[in-house]
Amino acid sequence: MSILVGKNTRLLVQGMTGNEGSFHTHRCMEYGTKVVAGVTPGKGGTTFDGVPVFNGVEQAVHATGANTSMIFVPPAGAFEAILEAADAGISLIVCITEGIPVMDMVKVHLYLKGKSCRLIGPNCPGLISPRERCKVGLMPGDIHRPGNIGVVSRSGTLTYEAVAQLTELGLGQSTCIGIGGDPLPGTTFVDVLKLFQRDKQTEALVLIGEIGGTMEQEAAQFIKEYFTKPVVGFVAGATAPPGRRMGHAGAIISGSSGRASEKINALAAVGVSIAPSPAEIGVTVKKMLAKR
Amino acid sequence: MKIHEYQAKAILAQFGIPVPRGKVVDSPVQASQVAAELGGKVVLKVQVYAGGRGKAGGIKTAQNPQEAEQLARQMLGSRLVSRQTSAEGVKVSKLLVEEAVNIQRELYLSIVIDNSAQLPVMMASEAGGMDIEEVAQTHPEKILKTHISPLLGFQAFQGRKLAYGLNLEQTLSKPAVNFMTSLYQVFQAKDCSLAEINPLVVTTDGKLLALDAKLNFDDNALFRHSDIAALADPEQQEPLETEANKQGISYIKLDGDVGCLVNGAGLAMATMDIIKLVGAQPANFLDVGGGATEEQIAAAMGILLDDPKVKRVLINIFGGILRCDVAARGIVAALTQREVTLPVVVRMRGTNVDEGKEILAQSGLPITPAKDLLEAARLVAVAKGGKA
Numbered sequence: 001m002s003i004l005v006g007k008n009t010r011l012l013v014q015g016m017t018g019n020e021g022s023f024h025t026h027r028c029m030e031y032g033t034k035v036v037a038g039v040t041p042g043k044g045g046t047t048f049d050g051v052p053v054f055n056g057v058e059q060a061v062h063a064t065g066a067n068t069s070m071i072f073v074p075p076a077g078a079f080e081a082i083l084e085a086a087d088a089g090i091s092l093i094v095c096i097t098e099g100i101p102v103m104d105m106v107k108v109h110l111y112l113k114g115k116s117c118r119l120i121g122p123n124c125p126g127l128i129s130p131r132e133r134c135k136v137g138l139m140p141g142d143i144h145r146p147g148n149i150g151v152v153s154r155s156g157t158l159t160y161e162a163v164a165q166l167t168e169l170g171l172g173q174s175t176c177i178g179i180g181g182d183p184l185p186g187t188t189f190v191d192v193l194k195l196f197q198r199d200k201q202t203e204a205l206v207l208i209g210e211i212g213g214t215m216e217q218e219a220a221q222f223i224k225e226y227f228t229k230p231v232v233g234f235v236a237g238a239t240a241p242p243g244r245r246m247g248h249a250g251a252i253i254s255g256s257s258g259r260a261s262e263k264i265n266a267l268a269a270v271g272v273s274i275a276p277s278p279a280e281i282g283v284t285v286k287k288m289l290a291k292r
Numbered sequence: 293m294k295i296h297e298y299q300a301k302a303i304l305a306q307f308g309i310p311v312p313r314g315k316v317v318d319s320p321v322q323a324s325q326v327a328a329e330l331g332g333k334v335v336l337k338v339q340v341y342a343g344g345r346g347k348a349g350g351i352k353t354a355q356n357p358q359e360a361e362q363l364a365r366q367m368l369g370s371r372l373v374s375r376q377t378s379a380e381g382v383k384v385s386k387l388l389v390e391e392a393v394n395i396q397r398e399l400y401l402s403i404v405i406d407n408s409a410q411l412p413v414m415m416a417s418e419a420g421g422m423d424i425e426e427v428a429q430t431h432p433e434k435i436l437k438t439h440i441s442p443l444l445g446f447q448a449f450q451g452r453k454l455a456y457g458l459n460l461e462q463t464l465s466k467p468a469v470n471f472m473t474s475l476y477q478v479f480q481a482k483d484c485s486l487a488e489i490n491p492l493v494v495t496t497d498g499k500l501l502a503l504d505a506k507l508n509f510d511d512n513a514l515f516r517h518s519d520i521a522a523l524a525d526p527e528q529q530e531p532l533e534t535e536a537n538k539q540g541i542s543y544i545k546l547d548g549d550v551g552c553l554v555n556g557a558g559l560a561m562a563t564m565d566i567i568k569l570v571g572a573q574p575a576n577f578l579d580v581g582g583g584a585t586e587e588q589i590a591a592a593m594g595i596l597l598d599d600p601k602v603k604r605v606l607i608n609i610f611g612g613i614l615r616c617d618v619a620a621r622g623i624v625a626a627l628t629q630r631e632v633t634l635p636v637v638v639r640m641r642g643t644n645v646d647e648g649k650e651i652l653a654q655s656g657l658p659i660t661p662a663k664d665l666l667e668a669a670r671l672v673a674v675a676k677g678g679k680a
Contacts, residue, residue, distance in 0.1 A: 076515060099512045102405055102485065103412075103480065106442055110410075110442070138613055155556060156557075156582070161562070161610055181557060183405065208558070237565070239574060246557055246560070247542040251557060277565070
């Protein structure tokens with residue numbers, strides 16, 4: 001098994017006919033993902049590489065049984081795109097869009113409360129389950145291989161770096177999830193830890209954090225109380241100056257809890273093996289598994 | 293995004309929040325004129341983005357217009373060095389001249405987004421005028437909080453709760469609720485990331501006044517606030533960062549001599565971290581972004597090399613959306629054009645990596661390939677520095 005995406009995923013892409021949307025839809029299809037529909041208002045009734053395009057999400061869900069949506073809609077329209085997907089009964093929304101205003105995300109969170117719908121992102125690379133050949137996101141598929149390591153991260157390319165290290169050492173992955181670099185992500189580290197805890201395929205976890213916020217500390221608390229699988233951690237941004245936004249909207253140190261050192265200490269204190277450098281994430285996993 | 297205090301106060305005033313009478317000036321003569329208009333005794337406040345102005349000598353009181361002119365002459369053109377600036381400080385080219393206010397009490401009021409609660413939160417404290425981070429650490433019970441639902445807006449009962457919590461006199465309860473309601477309106481209407489009044493004062497004649505004001509804005513929301521975007525003061529920003537912004541490149545200048553060019557913010561931070569781990573110092577944070585073109589890569593190289601502190605370069609590309617051959621062409625174009633002689637270490641992997649490496653090898657430029665991130669960092673740390 002894997003978590004969140006797999007062979008039962010029926011993917012719909014909002015903003016499929018745009019530049020980025022079309023490029024990545026193709027890559028997902030090549031990897032093996034079942035792409036069943038696209039949504040672009042005004043382009044309903046057309047097809048895109050054999051995939052039917054609809055004017056609205058609700059129509060698309062009715063016609064195709066789509067259960068997962070990947071969103072490429074630009075920032076000004078992304079807020080509404082998320083609401084539309086949730087309203088149509090989509091159970092997993094993966095929002096790739098970078099640059100959504102924080103106040104819009106506050107409203108999204110209020111809207112999603114009480115709905116049985118999970119949002120991943122925004123500003124995220126998506127997720128992939130290699131064994132079931134299902135990729136809903138931007139990551140290069142060929143660096144992954146099936147296996148038992150779960151990966152969760154706030155970053156994109158740094159996750160690819162970690163995955164490539166794992167794959168080179170023969171350590172395959174169950175599911176790799178990028179929760180995104182925004183301050184108010186739909187899915188947090190703790191949410192993902194809960195899912196990996198229940199997943200039988202996942203035997204160990206790699207958690208990649210970065211400066212800003214307190215999500216890593218909250219993850220540490222959860223690991224201490226509930227998480228029984230071994231974890232390797234890395235936190236990026238030890239050299240980042242305070243008060244500056246380091247690319248990601250959420251990667252800004254304000255107050256001591258946002259610092260890399262605070263996060264590393266919190267994770268190490270609950271038994272997480274900390275990778276000494278970003279080049280040694282794979283090796284740290286290997287060493288940790290050898291000790292068991 | 294940050295703006296100046298005088299700009300923040302103008303926005304607050306538009307929303308009906310009481311602020312001291314005052315004007316922004318850029319010459320000593322103007323300072324004297326404004327002081328005369330305001331009745332003589334005034335406060336002069338340097339207008340810079342950095343905080344900690346008071347302790348750094350950036351706020352001074354003048355008893356009369358002559359003294360205002362004198363003080364303005366000293367302050368304008370000087371450099372303010374505070375705990376929030378670099379050692380060189382920031383140039384002072386504007387002063388806010390305000391009426392002097394007789395203060396009875398100093399309070400604190402702010403609104404930020406509480407990431408854990410996923411809601412805006414208003415915070416109030418009787419410990420006004422102090423560093424609120426410090427108060428939060430030492431006396432968290434002295435900070436009152438109330439979360440606000442953007443669907444309902446700020447409610448009067450929330451305001452009364454805070455007003456009574458601040459031990460305000462009965463007569464000030466209503467003005468306080470109005471003040472808070474308006475501050476939330478500013479926060480919401482302008483997509484602020486921070487709206488802070490510190491101190492919020494009660495004057496000796498029993499009025500509330502926003503004596504200092506700080507508004508920061510959500511960069512992601514600037515597309516719907518052209519009025520706010522237009523307030524940016526390029527003088528307050530590192531010129532290379534301004535240039536990078538224009539090109540859509542995420543760049544932050546640091547103090548080291550190893551220039552870095554990376555795709556992806558997390559990997560860019562991790563690259564800086566590993567440079568430090570091997571004993572060198574990063575000169576910058578630079579994320580060229582997901583779908584960078586050859587031209588953007590070349591532009592990013594140009595910005596990185598425009599920093600005179602850069603003596604060697606580490607390029608770390610994990611090709612995904614960005615193909616390695618595209619990155620390689622951009623790098624070669626920038627280095628060739630500038631006839632660069634400093635050592636450049638390149639680590640590439642991912643999409644089209646073989647083509648990328650081939651382009652670099654064929655270029656005849658002083659580029660050292662590295663097989664992985666650790667080797668790249670070690671190579672750049674021992675490389676003998678050159679000139680851009």
